[in-house]
Amino acid sequence: MAVILDLAVQGTQMLVVLLLAPLLTGLVRKVKARLLRRRGPPLIQPYRDLLRLMRKEVVLADNASWLFRVIPYVVFAATWVAAALVPTFGSGLLFSWSADLIAIIALLGSARFFLALAGLDVGTSFGGIGSSREVMIASLAEPAMLMAVFTLALIAGSTQLTTVAAFMASNEVGLRVSLGLALFALIMVALAENARIPVDNPATHLELTMVHEAMVLEYSGRHLALIDLSSELKLLLYISLIGCVFLPWGMAPTGAGVLALTIGFIGYLAKLAVGAFLLAVFETAIAKMRVFRVPEFLGAALMLGLLATLFLFVSRSL
């Protein structure tokens, strides 16, 4: 019985993340548009885009290899699995034993690796620029992310997300400066990884400084739909991850009933809405950085992670 319930929760979670991801992106775009006193596209516009792209034919470059055609599916699968592992409304997932922070980072890292290969595959200069910049950002963002994760793991005693969330929801956490620093580091990494504004502009591909959009410029039709959907999933994943680790309140514990799961679900929706709103406000308030300043930005994130670990070391050794 318990296995069936876990399976049901896991299945619901996989569907929920997939269905909510475009809505989240739509919400961010809507809030941004309203803040700029524009009307903005309707909330369901990302769904319409995806459906339309699904129905369009794929235009492939003459020299595109089989890798170019496979990669959208690989990227989408890896991102979806990673998003399905993060506990969102309830922690009693069937695969929660494998919901390890390092495994999630590895899944996202391999998705990014394949996407960078796709950018290089056709051999256009734009894709090459995008790939090289993406890899540069990733090589700086991943150490920072790992430092933040190590801090969390040292505090909670585990890298497993369910355990971390349960520990954070309990009363033994106390007031810790390390957690605050890790939160900041994680937010900075999330901004960089999702190609949000201080690092990259998600709204256009008509800019010379673009990173993510340059890499996927050659894709069309259903391939583009899958890649867009996976970047929307990735944004959802990071917001859920931050929500799960730093604001785990309201999440249904393992083996909880339907009522607790419903409460957890409503709480999760609220967390997503707040995250999207804050992201939109932040993106409206700040200007995009030059590409050469990105290492400084991510270096600061890495520094925050290191500092968090050092502070933890001090408070432990007393």
Added chain:
Amino acid sequence: MRGLSFDVAHLLAGGLVFVSFMQLYQDRLSALLNTFALHAMVLTLSVAWQAYVQDAPHLYVTALIALVFKAIVIPVALHRIIVRLGIHRQIDKVVGVGVTMLLGMGLVALSMVVMLRVTADADPLAREDLAFALAVVLLGLLMMVTRRNAVSQVVGFMSIENGLVLAATGAKGMPLVVEISIAFSILIAFIVIGIFLFRIRERFDTVDIQALDRFRGEQS
């Protein structure tokens, strides 16, 4: 020992080290001065919390001095100075931010290793305050080494003094007379430095410290 009082003290002292890093990250002068004011605010909170925990009323006076002089008077005066010198938009950098941050991390690690070893049998609150205070002092020195502009050097100097106050409050506070005299000597030092800034500018048309090196005939 793992109570709320320790956690809050840890939070505030750690926050002070963190704001020191923010100072290292800022390369625009007016942003740097705002960060310095924040530094002094965090110091004020930290000292006030120590006063509350240790039940030492004279530390409230220290906190008040930090608030009035270092968080309000000196930043406002420095703002007016840089506006009058016309350098409030200037970017000041010698070494890249990344290198400075890495050096800073090394210094923080060093001060923790040293202080936690040296003060093995002291009160945990004092130990932790001393470790963080040494880190703040070293970061202030690092700031003075890596900046060229005289105003940033003044800020580095003032944040060293903030670190000293943190150390003193952790160690059951210093006598009030010493505290007040230090505060006033800092103020006088600030006035002297302010006059010097204008003198340097008058003579060399810049507040870049490298101009002094060139004047002395040193290779820069």
